Amino acid sequence: MIFSRKSQKQRTEDNRKRRLGTRREATVKPRVDMAMVKRFFLYLGFGLVAVFLCFYGLSSAGPLVQEGQVSRIRITAEIPFSYVSEIETSKRMEAVRQKVAPVFLLNLEPYRNFRSYMERLGEDLDAFAKVPENTPEDLARLQVAEVEAFLAEYAAGNPFSLRPNDLATLHNQLGGERLRASIGEGLIVLGEIFRKGVYPADTAFNIGTGERLSLFTVEDEFGNIQEVQILSEEEGLRTLRIQLAALDIPRESTIALFRILRSALRPNLIFDSERTQDRVLAAQESLKPTIIEIPEGQSIIEPNSRVNALQYEQLEAYRKALRQSEAGDFGLNALFYERALLTLLLVMGAVFFLKTSRHKVRHNPRIFSLSGILILCNLGLIRLVIELGDSVLAESTPILVQLLPFLVPVILGPMIITILVGAGPGILAAGLVSTLNAMMQGNSLSVLLLSQLVCLVAIAYCRNIQLRASLVRAGSISGATMAIGALLFGLRDNLPLTMVLYQILASVGTGVISGVLIVGILPILENLFKYTTDITLLELTDFNHPLLRKMQLEAPGSYHHSLMVANLAENAAAAIGANPLVCRVCALFHDIGKMIKPEYFVENQRSGQNPHIERNPSMSALVIKSHVKEGVQMAKDYRLPKVIMDVIQQHHGTSLIQYFYYKALQQQKEEGVIESIYPNAPRIELNQVNEDTYRYEGPIPQFMESALVMLADSVEAASRSLKKVNPQSVEELVEKIFMARLKDGQLDATPLTFKQLIKIRENFVFTLLNMLHARVEYPDGKTENGGGNRARKRAAAANQELPPPATSGD
Incomplete structure (x- = not known):
């Protein structure tokens, strides 16, 4: 094991500090946790907005159905109403017309x-x-x-x-x-x-x-x-x-x-048709319209029944009565309150799930806001499509009503959340969107099952997605899933074949259009919320990127170093469950600041000249540290994602530039000290070395990928100074660097565990051995006891013993 346990003395000191802190907290009056209050109102606001979008003004008569369509829900009169039945009146008029003698x-x-x-x-x-x-x-x-x-x-x-x-x-x-x-x-x-x-x-x-x-x-x-x-x-x-x-x-x-x-x-x-018609009209004019009274609680449409003309007329009259009755109380009826309460309970359940699962959404307001906005926008689109059923367009196009359940874009929010945040929040969003969609469509269980299935299929196909074309593919597959559901439901309801075909086409079209919309929406969301998807990261791995091309020409040593760091970090990230693509991209760009003064870094010194010889250690350290700020500025100029800027700032943390720090200490030692004329007084040191001058400004790594790039950067730079490459020397080097970073507190802010650090160490050792392996020496035609080969080996060994002037990983 490379990580030893704390000593008894350290554990005693920690316990003492903890007890002292507990006593101090006990003497301080409890304060209101404002962050918790803000989160509470944020969750409450999200729930209220969802209730308003989904159910405010929504008819309690359920989804609009057409005559001859099979209804999967029971529609019961929530209020008593009466209406003039044109159908019954027409029947009576026809009977009167039959009774009038021609x-x-x-x-x-x-x-x-x-x-x-x-x-x-x-x-x-x-x-x-x-x-x-x-x-x-x-x-x-x-x-x-x-x-x-x-x-x-x-x-x-x-x-x-x-x-x-x-x-x-x-x-x-x-x-x-x-x-x-x-x-x-x-x-x-x-x-x-x-x-x-x-x-x-x-x-x-x-x-x-x-x-x-x-x-x-x-x-x-x-x-x-x-x-x-x-x-x-x-x-x-x-x-x-x-x-x-x-x-x-x-x-x-x-x-x-x-x-x-x-x-x-x-x-x-x-x-005589004219006189006969006159007598018929005279008889019908004396006939009073038929008024039908529907009491509260009477069933208008039974579930799994085909809607006839009289039921459809009653449903239309019920909708009209609801609109008139809800005009005074803004639609705040009993059904609205029930749906609102259920929605708030769903939100509470989602929040409790996030809290217990300790997902990053709970601690990151930006991610939570993004997820909440996406869910609300998706619900708004669903409500807009449902409202088309009550519009003039639906009256002029009756087939539209039977297509509405298959025109609802339920996959938009869950897919985008899966791409930006992760599959877990995406599944949670799918549950919320599917449930509220089913409630908006009359609490339909069929709609709930089909919506949830389609969302899960879409999430399964857009996890770890790296190509924009794959978004359209995921949308198309989810549309095909909905089309299969439309076929099964059509066969169950004995719908006409033409209608089933229309529903299948609508399902596939909705899936494809949703995928295309996501392709266009993602860049906008990335810019607004400063979030980077794997798709954008994969595009940045193109070696033809202007910064990488410039780095190849102006700082080829740093460019090669970045490639090696990218390989180390990417492989280690895959081993511990971090994002390998983030590690690779950030590693490729982490040293772009060295292009400003590439000759000050040892990997770029090809002419044998070292500019650090002419400068004092503090100035050299200032030049070395400056590559971090200059790299961040270059990333801003080229509009690189924020995660890359964060890694550029954090990949050295607040670590010490050891070479120049020890060089400064050596110079101080050579200059000597002055003894005080007073007895027992401290000595006065000349040109005292300030350690902060030789430390990077940080901050220390804040997330896994940043810590991996830091460790990979240090290990790769130090591996170049190895005199002998074998498993033992590589393991000792990696262990030394890991222990130095731990003792220096550079990994204190990351969520890495000891178990993960062990896996990272093993992966680094394996990768370095493959990168630094020795090759078989080929003969050059000289056979005098191999004298030429041995001479070259001795010269190579002598060169390896030369200490490097400065490395980027120091």
Whole structure:
């Protein structure tokens, strides 16, 4: 072990100091911890803003649904309300319209034409068949052929297609006055049938219901409107047959007369749509609207049910009633208070988690503010998307309502927090955002499950991300996850295939757009909050960076030294769980200040000239220390991230520049001292050396990565002075440097543990042995007992024994 335990004397002194401090604290009156008070109000403010963004003015009717959509939540009336139901009113109006008898015009013109034709035909036929009185009966009978000839030559023709044998039968059996009387009686019967109204046999005159109506409103020839029972053609023929059978004429004459009159029987009703509509409107105007009363607590929509037209109408009326009732109390109803309380409890749980987990967010107001702002902005975007469901756009585009759950960008905040802060806070943010999103969408468990799953997938794919293109990839994968959820939910709800396809496209599009937005937002957040992501750090590892290119040309030794330090620090960081990329980038830039005066640092002295020889130790120490301030200034000029500036300031801490400090002590010793003329008085030293002059201004390392760069810088610089490279010498060197830094208090502000320091030491030893390994010596063609090779070895050994004038790690 390289770290020995405290001695008994040291433990005794520590206990004494602790007891003295406890007594002093007991005598001092307790003070209010202002930092704790500030944090309390900060957490409370975050919770109140989240409540305002998520639930202020949000309808308690849950998410807007469309007719035919499956509702996954129960919507219950929180307040009693009433509304005029257009659906029920329309049903009643339709029923009234069905009950209103249609109006028909009675057309008697066909009957009049037939009656005048028959009267004239009867007279003409009687005149045609007239014979002398003494003509035998068999000769007086009218023959069918004669009737055919008569009709063929008849001026009025035969428009009703009368049969000659029927006319012959009537004339032969009845003849004269009796014939005209029988035709007249038949016409009277036919007229009565026409006046009742006849409609076609294949038409039922239905008005919307599909059922035949027997009572109709008929306007007669005099303009009178009355409700009568009309007849079909079949019923008219039946009535005609029955009435003619009652005449006192032979059966053959009855049949012949029926066939003649039947040819004239045809529909004579004309539907009057205008008058019918007027009667319908008059009846509907007298109908009062249907008012539906919904008591408090009545269920409007049941879960897992498809919303019908009447439920959708009730839901719309409920939303309107809520807006009117909430206008007076600003929406502060019971549901709002329940959601607000639950939100505050969630925030308290998150704070308690951070406190117990001792995460850096709890101690860093900047990180907490960044995380809180990201969560609130994400919740604001979610609320904005949800509000689209109540906008005019949703009314004109009904499909938008069913797409809203898949258009919500739930991954924005958790992904950015994961990239900037870490996976733990990102998962915590995902839980908050997903839960509040589900509460905003009607406490939907499906929304909660899908949102949480999508966020976890996004966090898994953006941990330790180093390429901006990978952000779009992570967003796309999370969108694909949501698309799978949309497919499963669509199959569960039996949604149309087209709607499922739209939801899948919306899910994928939301994921891709979220990834693109994060790519654009990250640089802005890095500049505003002075935070550096691994993506930016990876971009800074490009050796074509202007500072690194300049360093290669002006201070090549320091550049090579920085590369070695970067390798040491990066490997050690990976071993203890620190950020290897931060260590590598900061190590590459930690000595950029040496470019101002590169010749003052031993690794850049190639001409054999050492400018420190001409200067006193204090001046040399001032030049050596100045590379820290100059490096910070160069980092500011080139807009390097703050973490690099911090490492530049801290990579030497307040350590001692030993070479020049001991050189100054040697000079002081050579100059001597003056003894006091007074007995027992102290000696007066000439040119007394002030140790602070030879110490860096610090501060000491404040975080793991800074401490790793400090240790790697010291170890790499000291390793160049090793005379012999083997595991033992390297281990002794590393242990010596670690113990010196510990005793000097340079690691007191870092969270490194002894266990981690042991791992760092072992990793440094392994890496240094690989970096400083010896190569096989190749023969140069001289074989005189290897004399040339041995001479070169002795010269190399002699050169290694020369002490270095100054190193950057001193």
